[in-house]
Amino acid sequence: MIELKEVSQENQEKIKNFCDVNNIPFYESTISHVVLDGSNILGVSQLKVENGIAEILIIFVKEEFRNMGFGDGLLKMQINYCYRNSINFIKVKKDLTISFSKELGL
Numbered sequence: 570m571i572e573l574k575e576v577s578q579e580n581q582e583k584i585k586n587f588c589d590v591n592n593i594p595f596y597e598s599t600i601s602h603v604v605l606d607g608s609n610i611l612g613v614s615q616l617k618v619e620n621g622i623a624e625i626l627i628i629f630v631k632e633e634f635r636n637m638g639f640g641d642g643l644l645k646m647q648i649n650y651c652y653r654n655s656i657n658f659i660k661v662k663k664d665l666t667i668s669f670s671k672e673l674g675l
Contacts, residue, residue, distance in 0.1 A: 571611075573642045575650070576601040584613055593629050602646040604630065604639045614643035616650060623651050624660040 576584055581601060587610045588595035596615050604612035612630035616623055625647055630639045651659055 570607070571639075572605050573639075573646055574603060574605065575646070576603055583610065584615075587613055588627075588629075591629065591631065593627060596626050599626060600647075600650055602643050602650075604634070604643065612639045612643055614647055616647045618651075618654075618656060621656060622658045622660065623647070623656045624662060626662050 581597075584601045584603065585595045587603075593613075596617060599615040599617050602614045602616075603610050611634045613627065614625070614629070615627045617626055618624075625644070628640050628643050628647075630637075630643070648659065651657075
């Protein structure tokens with residue numbers, strides 16, 4: 570069963586390992602969301618919040634699971650997190666994949 574969920578700070582080591590294996594940056598002290606198939610991570614997103622401003626740092630889905638809506642789901646989870654926590658301003662990290670950002674209208 571596929572699920573998208575927020576990862577607690579205590580479980581960030583799994584996210585770090587996933588990022589290391591997939592050669593993508595990992596950021597400490599962020600809000601992380603994952604796409605899981607059982608215990609296998611298929612994708613990850615990280616959101617940094619400082620002074621009431623959120624910044625989307627990473628949205629990454631393994632290549633073989635792309636074009637299935639998982640990246641969109643991760644983005645929606647980040648936006649929902651901001652909404653629930655009264656964060657009204659969201660930035661997108663400059664080097665976040667350009668085609669993904671354009672596809673979503675960012």
